[in-house]
Amino acid sequence: xxxxxxxxxxxxxxxxxxxxxxxxxxxxxxxxxxxxxxxxxxxxxxxxxxxxxxxxxxxxxxxxxxxxxxxxxxxxxxxxxxxxxxxxxxxxxxxxxxxxxxxxxxxxxxxxxxxxxxxxxxxxxxxxxxxxxxxxxxxxxxxxxxxxxxxxxxxxxxxxxxxxxxxxxxxxxxxxxxxxxxxxxxxxxxxxxxxxxxxxxxxxxxxxxxxxxxxxxxxxxxxxxxxxxxxxxxxxxxxxxxxxxxxxxxxxxxxxxxxxxxxxxxxxxxxxxxxxxxxxxxxxxxxxxxxxxxxxxxxxxxxxxxxxxxxxxxxxxxxxxxxxxxxxxxxxxxxxxxxxxxxxxxxxxxxxxxxxxxxxxxxxxxxxxxxxxxxxxxxxxxxx
Numbered sequence: 001x002x003x004x005x006x007x008x009x010x011x012x013x014x015x016x017x018x019x020x021x022x023x024x025x026x027x028x029x030x031x032x033x034x035x036x037x038x039x040x041x042x043x044x045x046x047x048x049x050x051x052x053x054x055x056x057x058x059x060x061x062x063x064x065x066x067x068x069x070x071x072x073x074x075x076x077x078x079x080x081x082x083x084x085x086x087x088x089x090x091x092x093x094x095x096x097x098x099x100x101x102x103x104x105x106x107x108x109x110x111x112x113x114x115x116x117x118x119x120x121x122x123x124x125x126x127x128x129x130x131x132x133x134x135x136x137x138x139x140x141x142x143x144x145x146x147x148x149x150x151x152x153x154x155x156x157x158x159x160x161x162x163x164x165x166x167x168x169x170x171x172x173x174x175x176x177x178x179x180x181x182x183x184x185x186x187x188x189x190x191x192x193x194x195x196x197x198x199x200x201x202x203x204x205x206x207x208x209x210x211x212x213x214x215x216x217x218x219x220x221x222x223x224x225x226x227x228x229x230x231x232x233x234x235x236x237x238x239x240x241x242x243x244x245x246x247x248x249x250x251x252x253x254x255x256x257x258x259x260x261x262x263x264x265x266x267x268x269x270x271x272x273x274x275x276x277x278x279x280x281x282x283x284x285x286x287x288x289x290x291x292x293x294x295x296x297x298x299x300x301x302x303x304x305x306x307x308x309x310x311x312x313x314x315x316x317x318x319x320x321x322x323x324x325x326x327x328x329x330x331x332x333x334x335x336x337x338x339x340x341x342x343x344x345x346x347x348x349x350x351x352x353x354x355x356x357x358x359x360x361x362x363x364x365x366x367x368x369x370x371x372x373x374x375x376x377x378x379x380x381x382x383x384x
Contacts, residue, residue, distance in 0.1 A: 004137045006108040011132045020078030023118045028071040036061040036092040105161050112298040116349040118342045125287045130176040159203045170212045175293050183380045191228050193302050197309040229382035238378035249365050305363045314366040321379050
């Protein structure tokens with residue numbers, strides 16, 4: 001009898017089909033490092049391995065692009081020659097699994113798609129309806145992609161594994177509460193995370209069940225949400241100052257004079273940009289919501305980094321505000337063309353998902369803070 005695996009995943013996962021002809025083989029071109037694991041490397045002839053070198057840091061083999069701007073195994077039809085001639089078993093872990101991200105919690109798996117893939121990003125981000133999730137049984141063939149599976153093992157307690165899905169569903173429902181602005185949803189989520197940390201510090205199952213039930217209650221939200229939102233004292237000057245610091249902490253280069261001028265102009269005219277911001281969020285809130293939900297689910301927040309849940313939440317919000325700011329500036333000053341936005345989103349996600357040290361820098365910035373939620377007051381605006 002074929003073995004089955006249990007997956008919790010967005011419904012979009014099973015709709016995705018890789019097609020290099022539609023995205024111009026985006027992941028097989030210059031700007032990407034394509035690594036080959038040792039087991040797959042053993043299958044290759046010298047003709048194939050001559051296009052690779054050993055990377056001692058990762059202990060894997062790196063495909064060399066040479067003078068070309070694409071993988072040497074990419075055909076004119078934007079298909080992989082190795083797969084065409086030898087089958088899926090000749091694909092490395094990277095090529096066989098990308099853009100899928102799989103996590104294992106012991107009892108079950110979770111799977112989603114990384115947004116650096118333009119086909120995935122377009123399918124996910126430009127959907128107007130809230131992202132839907134499902135719990136499915138997956139066959140061995142689909143689970144392992146022809147014997148190739150790259151799984152991130154998530155360190156978690158027995159109590160967390162037992163309640164992970166219901167906690168995630170509750171948090172995602174907050175992020176998808178469209179009666180609130182995106183900032184307001186993040187404020188409410190912050191209070192949920194704060195209570196969650198208290199519950200797991202000395203695990204109290206009854207308190208967890210009550211917490212989830214409370215946040216699912218319309219009566220609770222109607223009564224408590226205004227108090228939550230009023231408790232946040234938003235300060236635009238702090239926002240701009242923090243964005244400056246995050247740019248400098250996050251990126252290798254300092255904020256350029258032009259970028260600083262843009263940020264300073266935004267700060268000085270923040271209230272005057274209210275109309276522009278309103279139009280921006282009216283048009284792009286579904287895109288931003290889908291980005292938030294996918295990022296939260298895929299990276300297992302608020303358990304992404306070793307540290308408090310509050311610090312993890314602070315990193316999540318800060319990274320999102322950088323993303324939001326960049327998309328806002330781009331649509332305001334440059335273009336709202338879908339192709340342009342997908343390229344911009346791809347560049348941003350590639351930096352934070354593939355070169356994870358940038359995300360680590362943001363976390364380290366908040367790791368030294370005594371009260372991460374106080375810093376969040378600089379980033380989130382509770383009032384309409």
